[in-house]
Amino acid sequence: MTSNLDPDPSGYSEQSPVANFREANNLLLSGIEKLKQQNFREAIADFRGAIALKPDFAQAYTVWGNTCFAMKDYQSAVSCFDYAIQLDPNLSVAYGSRGLAYYELGNRQQALDDLTQSIQLDPNDVTSYYSRGEIYLRLNHYAQAVADFDATVDLFLSGKTNNPLSNALPRIQNYYRKGLTYKDSPLEAFIERAIHAEERGDIRGALSSLTEAIKLYPERAEPYYNRGSTYQNLQKLPEALADFSKAIANNPRMADYYYNRGCVYFDQGNEACIADFHQAVKLDPHLVQSYFNIGSFLFQQGNESDGIAYIKRTAMLYQQMGDRQNYLRVLDTLQSIGENF
Template sequence: MSDEFYYRGLEKAKQKDYAGAIEEFNRALQLTPFFPEAYLQRGLAYYDSGAILQAVSDYTEALKQNPQSLAAYYSRALARVALKNLPGALEDIESAIRLNYNYAAAHSLRGMVRRKQGYIQDAIANFKKAAELYLEQKDTENCRLCLERIKELQPPEKSPVLPQNLPNITIKSEKDYFTQLLDKAEKGDTREAIEDLNWVLQADPQDAQAYCCRGVVRCKMGNYQEAIADFNQALRLDFHDAIVYRNRGKARYLLADYQGAIADFNQALQIQPQDALVFVARGNAYRAMSNYLGAIQDYSQAISINPDDAQAYYNRGITHTLLEEMLAARDDYQKAISIFLEKEDWENYHQVLNSLNKIQKSLPENQNQKYNLLRQRLLRMVGGQWEIAQRLIQQKKDYYPQMPEEWYLQKVIADLERDRNN
């Protein structure tokens, strides 16, 4: 007979008739006092009706009768949180987790309690564990809720910019969670960042920003083909942001696909035309293709946007050396050295200083100034493509052997000027 009242109570609770449910559970317990499930369900009805203290009393009685009741520990923990008894709630949660370590809800609740207690990193770890367990259980909704809680707890951080020959173009995510993952990757923990992003994408395969973020991390790991695949997927999901194009351009550059890189940098600049880093990156791609004049133009544009961009000065200096414009290269190296010195960036300071020392002997005052000026003039005439200049010089050498080097330069320049005037 007590079972009949018990099931009536369950039905009324389902209909949100909590008073009626409590009455039915009372009848069941009058007939059968040792009935832990009835105490648990009456506690739930009390809790849902706002009678929190009565709920705790029923949960406690249920645990006396059945100390292995996972649901009773978890339910009492919830009630104790409502009563602001956080130590008591944490004790119940620990008991629930000991009974079943894979109980995702308990890990999530422990994250909430630890957050209330001010232990933010511990809270994040618990929400992460809960999200992983929910994902394994195919409960994507609760998994996403845990992710949102993690994002709320992540403080916005500015990742340090470490200048390199190739500008380190990083994603600037609007979501604090992705910013934190990128900061983690920046500090070298790329494996954990990838793992986190993998289960984010398992929970929501349509998260375009997660694909973009994973692409950035894969770039840092040197997995450029996989990074490009992630950027492509982000674009397919309509995440047409400058972030995607500039990072895909970086990956293409590193795979020596310079034309593809330039196309991506062009797209990024259409969206963000004042991004100095992208001008430097595109300048590097132009330089790799021996388009030195195009490279110098981009580095100069980057400097006009950010006059303290040491990398732009350094890369422009490198390009000037390729054009045999040693005085211009010297000026750019010295400017880069000054900026790196001011920033106390000693690694880059010494790198540029070494580059400056290497060209000192090549400066016009130390070499045949006329010869160097002719080389510079010829390079300008062929658009900075030294390979073209070399072929033209070799043709003259084949036709007019054993002439002075300056004569060949003058001859090629004269022929080019004549052709242009005709």
Template sequence: MAAVLLLAGCQSGPTLQSISLDQAQGSAQNLSSLTEAVTANPRNPEAYNVRGIAYGRSGENQRAIDDFTTAIQLDPNFYQAYANRALVLRQLNRNPEAVADYNSALKINANYDSAYIGRGNIYRIASRNREALSDFQRAIDLNTTDPRAYHNRGLLYQLDGQHRQAIEDFSTAISMDANAPEPYSGRAVSYLALNNVEDASDDINRAIQLDGKRAEFWANQGIVLEARGDKTKAYRSFAHAAQLDPNYQPAKDGVSRTRGSAGS
């Protein structure tokens, strides 16, 4: 049972809510005023970087890339702009280009924790786990305050069956950002793997409270409920997960396992 949950839980990593474009001061500003700033000072790389952040947050990805590119052309040592462009490229699944930008940022500033975390997450998703672990560890050694480093290292520990270490990392991520749901879901996976059903239940319920629209969280709740012997409620959780994402295999598998309990 825990092995099934592990498969579902390991998919929770890539979208940790605290992922953000660097220098987030640009996100709350009006695009028109940012454009005025660019027009007033067209040689200022920071103006393009901040507007690029705003474009990225509004989903105008190509405009964001163009602004970050201009910022880099104006200041080739602007490592934050490289990392910001990398994040947008990653969101577009242009991962080799994103890695190249993270590499460029780190050549300029070898102590830039956000670039290690961003590159490490690309490596983790690509199953380049040793390289990913090295990047997350480097960010942690730099005393990062970004919870993504601990969350993603926790996912790697979890994948390796090192659940106690994973729980420690998820707990650290939660202490840094108590409102990000993914570490709660991740920690629930490892708690259940250690047969700690009560704490697993508390954590997955908290993840759903924070974000009730994630199929993987509802599927994980279903598996926790199965472990508690409550197949009727488990079926409801799996069915809700399948409704949220009809293609999510752990939800479909859970519905198949518990369907006979739906009316009991």
């Protein structure tokens, strides 16, 4: 580690080990708060002080490394994580963070190795699964990327992680929407053929390609979803509902599957749409149209107060997202029913 990262021994206290530990922990917490405020220099000063009091403080080296990472000083970050791992070889978060720093330095293999080690030490480390998936995606290793993204979503759905994944989930859903789940697989040709057929107006050809895909790959969700969407466009709602339900059974991680099935239930006047719309926005927090649909359904069913509350929530979220067009559209809806926002 470079000399400017070495802890300053002049801060060492002659207090009891217990008092030193307490003071070191207080400095760690103080430094973390300063890091959150992007007061990097003072944060590092606190971490140095904590390590001076407790030289084996692996956590302090880890958050010091996180501070260097935030400053884009990736080489110093790696040095800090090296120290943390030397002190505690089982500190999964240090491996995960070092992996991200190695990635920024262009060392993708070392990054993958560290993220894998982090996951082995902590199978619930959702951040490392997601980060490793992003690296695999950039390496065009689609199957590995999908596996890690699936694990990310599964951990989120299981409730085993406190990480809100507010940015990761919408990105994963967008990857799925772009066909990442079947990229470079035999299924891709069937789905692409069906898409092109539908674009030409050859609905029968589209349905034929998707039905053939289902016969060959009955365990896959994508052909069911695509065929369900075609049936939905044709207003064949029972057929669409059956296909969307099968897609969800095969892969419960896709927000669009729940959203589209929710739309079918909505059109049928079935309150099951509410649960589907909630699940859709849970999987993709950007899919706030789900709240509008819930509000509209409740309003139509005579529950006007709850319906209006959901519609106002939609307006607020669109406003927070900076989506002015949809924000104004929802305002128009509120005004049409005599409500202000």
